[in-house]
Amino acid sequence: xxxxxxxxxxxxxxxxxxxxTTQAHxxxxxxxxxxxxxxxxxxxxxxxxxxxCEHADIFLQHKPGTxxxxxxxxxxxxxxxxxxxxxxxxxRTENFEEFKESLKKFTLDYVEEIxxxxxxxxxxxxxMYAAAGTASILYAMGITQHTHGTDNVLAIAxxxxxxxxxxxxxxGVNPLRGQNNVQGACDMxxxxxxxxxxxxxxxxxxxxxxxxxxxxxxxxxxxxxxxxVFDKALEGExxxxxxxxxxxxxxxADAGHTRKAMEKMDFIVVQDIFLTESAKxxxxxxxxxxxxxxxxxxxxxxxxxxxxxxxxxxxxxAKPDWWITSQLAKRMGGKGFDYNSPEDIFEELSSxxxxxxxxxxxxxxxxxxxxxxxxxxxxxxxxxxxxxxPSASGKGKFxxxxxxxxxxxxxxxxxxxxxxxxxxxxxxxxxxxxxxxxLNRLNSEELLNINPADAEKYGISDGDMVQAVSRRxxxxxxxxxxxxxxxxVVSMTFHFAESPTNELTxxxxxxVAKIPETKVCAIKVQKVG
Amino acid sequence: xxxxxxxxxxxxxxxxxxxTILQAALENDxxxxxxxxxxxxxxxxxxxxxxxxxxxxGLTISCRxxxxxxxVVKTDSEELKKVRKVPVQLLFANHKTDCITxxxxxxxxxxxxxxxxxxxxxxxxxxxxxxxxxxxxxxxxFFDRDPNKCVYCGICIRTCSELQNINAIDFSNRGYSTxxxxxxxxxxxxxxxxSCGECVVRCPVGALLPKTTxxxxxxxxxxxxxxxxxxxxxxxxxxxxxxxxRGDGENIVNRGSLCVKxxxxxGFINSPERLTxxxxxxxxxxxxxxxxxxxxxxxxxxxxxxxxxVAVFASAKCTNEDNYVIQKFSRAVLxxxxxxxxxxx
Numbered sequence: 049x050x051x052x053x054x055x056x057x058x059x060x061x062x063x064x065x066x067x068x069t070t071q072a073h074x075x076x077x078x079x080x081x082x083x084x085x086x087x088x089x090x091x092x093x094x095x096x097x098x099x100x101c102e103h104a105d106i107f108l109q110h111k112p113g114t115x116x117x118x119x120x121x122x123x124x125x126x127x128x129x130x131x132x133x134x135x136x137x138x139x140r141t142e143n144f145e146e147f148k149e150s151l152k153k154f155t156l157d158y159v160e161e162i163x164x165x166x167x168x169x170x171x172x173x174x175x176m177y178a179a180a181g182t183a184s185i186l187y188a189m190g191i192t193q194h195t196h197g198t199d200n201v202l203a204i205a206x207x208x209x210x211x212x213x214x215x216x217x218x219x220g221v222n223p224l225r226g227q228n229n230v231q232g233a234c235d236m237x238x239x240x241x242x243x244x245x246x247x248x249x250x251x252x253x254x255x256x257x258x259x260x261x262x263x264x265x266x267x268x269x270x271x272x273x274x275x276x277v278f279d280k281a282l283e284g285e286x287x288x289x290x291x292x293x294x295x296x297x298x299x300x301a302d303a304g305h306t307r308k309a310m311e312k313m314d315f316i317v318v319q320d321i322f323l324t325e326s327a328k329x330x331x332x333x334x335x336x337x338x339x340x341x342x343x344x345x346x347x348x349x350x351x352x353x354x355x356x357x358x359x360x361x362x363x364x365x366a367k368p369d370w371w372i373t374s375q376l377a378k379r380m381g382g383k384g385f386d387y388n389s390p391e392d393i394f395e396e397l398s399s400x401x402x403x404x405x406x407x408x409x410x411x412x413x414x415x416x417x418x419x420x421x422x423x424x425x426x427x428x429x430x431x432x433x434x435x436x437x438p439s440a441s442g443k444g445k446f447x448x449x450x451x452x453x454x455x456x457x458x459x460x461x462x463x464x465x466x467x468x469x470x471x472x473x474x475x476x477x478x479x480x481x482x483x484x485x486x487l488n489r490l491n492s493e494e495l496l497n498i499n500p501a502d503a504e505k506y507g508i509s510d511g512d513m514v515q516a517v518s519r520r521x522x523x524x525x526x527x528x529x530x531x532x533x534x535x536x537v538v539s540m541t542f543h544f545a546e547s548p549t550n551e552l553t554x555x556x557x558x559x560v561a562k563i564p565e566t567k568v569c570a571i572k573v574q575k576v577g
Numbered sequence: 578x579x580x581x582x583x584x585x586x587x588x589x590x591x592x593x594x595x596x597t598i599l600q601a602a603l604e605n606d607x608x609x610x611x612x613x614x615x616x617x618x619x620x621x622x623x624x625x626x627x628x629x630x631x632x633x634x635g636l637t638i639s640c641r642x643x644x645x646x647x648x649v650v651k652t653d654s655e656e657l658k659k660v661r662k663v664p665v666q667l668l669f670a671n672h673k674t675d676c677i678t679x680x681x682x683x684x685x686x687x688x689x690x691x692x693x694x695x696x697x698x699x700x701x702x703x704x705x706x707x708x709x710x711x712x713x714x715x716x717x718x719f720f721d722r723d724p725n726k727c728v729y730c731g732i733c734i735r736t737c738s739e740l741q742n743i744n745a746i747d748f749s750n751r752g753y754s755t756x757x758x759x760x761x762x763x764x765x766x767x768x769x770x771x772s773c774g775e776c777v778v779r780c781p782v783g784a785l786l787p788k789t790t791x792x793x794x795x796x797x798x799x800x801x802x803x804x805x806x807x808x809x810x811x812x813x814x815x816x817x818x819x820x821x822x823r824g825d826g827e828n829i830v831n832r833g834s835l836c837v838k839x840x841x842x843x844g845f846i847n848s849p850e851r852l853t854x855x856x857x858x859x860x861x862x863x864x865x866x867x868x869x870x871x872x873x874x875x876x877x878x879x880x881x882x883x884x885x886x887v888a889v890f891a892s893a894k895c896t897n898e899d900n901y902v903i904q905k906f907s908r909a910v911l912x913x914x915x916x917x918x919x920x921x922x
Binding site: 053054070072073074075076078081082084085103192193224225226227228229230231232233234235236237238239240241243244249258262264266267269270271272273274275277280281285286287288289290291292293294296299300301315317320321322323328330331332333334335336338339340341342344345346347348349350352353354355356357358359360361363364365366367368369370372373374375376377379380381382384385387390393394396397414415416472473474475476479480481483484485486487489490561562563564566 | 718719740741742766771772773788797798799800801802803804805806807808809812814817818819827828829830831834835836837838839841842843844845846847848850851852853854855856857858863868871872873874875876878879880882884885886887888889890891892893894895896897898899900901902903904905906907908909910911912913914915916917918919920921922
């Protein structure tokens, strides 16, 4: 997030697009609902009529995968009606004219045709957002998990810059991160192209810095991303995998492909707290300590580095992950893994990660700090880009955009769009939540949400077992007939191993972000038996 | 904030101008009995227990009366004793009094008030009806609703509407039949309740209680392990087990709020299904092994791979320290930048 969780309350308009906030980020959703109750305008854009719509002033129910068209249409209205923030555009941005040119084709009629949203509703939302003074955009995987996810994010950034809604309180481009430490895992260089602190592996200076710090020669070749690793495994190029705290057999798009890839690999080491569906493919399983059993830090969606404290001893012979990995490293002859405590590691990582440079265990003993926090006197940064953007010119660059269709659209054989979603009561592949009896009682099985019109068309009644079939796989699941989904769109979570939704999803990826298109694929459904 | 000075029971105190008499008193460690007041919620002044005597004004409901410069307040007098007793007697009129086995024992506002007022048994029972015997709603897996202990303060209802904006419950019926009810009166689990437990946390009596009321021996600061919001929590520890989670009111991110997973989803930590020993595949089966054997075996096999034949998945569920070490291991020991995690899933 460019801004903070608490800062949402400062916004006089909130645009929540591609986020089912009350289900996936419930406590952050409180801030949204409270702001709306106090009079802030709320625009919800989502293919499904999610709970947050109850609090919305405008609900834009666009077809899955049409976000670029919707946002470009809204921006055209803003420009046509001269509602843009000229001084911000002039002082803080570049490439505006080229971008403006790309808006031309997005007339309200064209936008309505693509998105299914009545043009006037999109225009009204555009006016509401532009007129607000302070407007915040919240988004999540509904924006990113597309083959054009990068375009979606750029469209959001364009909209924020067009109206000057960035760099000050109550504004911002605010991705809501899904996992408790997904921000930190990225910050720490758990990515194939960057060292900790987003220092690129192909930047000779960064490489030299880490070679010196770690006392080894490093490779400047960008590594493989998650999705590509499985492709390469099937091709026989990747032979071994060391996998910590992850369950790709259920979470990866086109899971059947992932399973085959894992079967093909010669050697898999899994480090986890449970014997997950994926751990069953392992040759060695190493028992890790849970979050309650070790000291450390995690970084939340607003870039706040927070301290966690060990509450109990690890169960059985389980060990903290840092200890296990260090042991492996030392047994392979690695130098520089003689850590005595997580604090030792934090001191090393903060000395090499400029945005964490001013953070220490002592400073975050009570309250976390938001990066960038470059030195020990720095108070942290609640709002990013308040003076300049992190580009060579310091300016924000407008990017002209085209609408691109999703990779796989419905046709006669597979007439429905399947989009994936989350439940309030479970978490990701439910490795943890399915072990909690009460959560299992509150949500005990996968449901395929289907509109009454579609249900009638396919002879399905509420509670029927149906078979959902895509070009990649098939899954048996209970149908829930509900007008939360519009006709033509069905949704499922991916929390249940018994109905593994990702057997169906499409692994086509965004060319830049390499994120799979789990929000749009074509399926058919038929009643079982 | 501008301060004003006022006198409570002869003691001069200073308070922020936007405070009420009750708040000013409580902040200065002067107890005024109260039931329907909650610092997080709008003041509704329905319980009438917080009555005080303000010079020149007479009986005043302290939870709603703003402080003013020079106010002279009395929290106790014969008249106050008398007017306070009746509403409290009415509240006890059909309250189930199984205090010793009630999960709220010793932490109950009604007990505290009764104690403060010094109610005698006959006073307590003066307006007593036959004890209420409504069914307990135990439909939610994490908490029970016992209408027989409800004091109609409305704190749960206001929590659900004002703080959570969920509106799963409200008052139904009138007079002695008044109940806190879901829409249509069905079990809470079938309502639109999201099981966040915020009402349970605020209930001043035993009407809303967690299913497990065992208290932890100590609490440890942490951060919720589910989504990316990063809510501060306090893990309740008893022996070697996590037995409770509370929202950390000091944490700037959530200010004490939690969702159903954050508050009640901790059971996985001590689950019998946890991995407790390293496992090695032998003859097709994963069998238990000691750390040395498992680590040596893994290290040897990984060492036999070329750098471009191996990949590493770090974890968005592990700490920064864990992830730093994992990517360092990948780059500096395995010699590959093919380290990624589930950020895209």
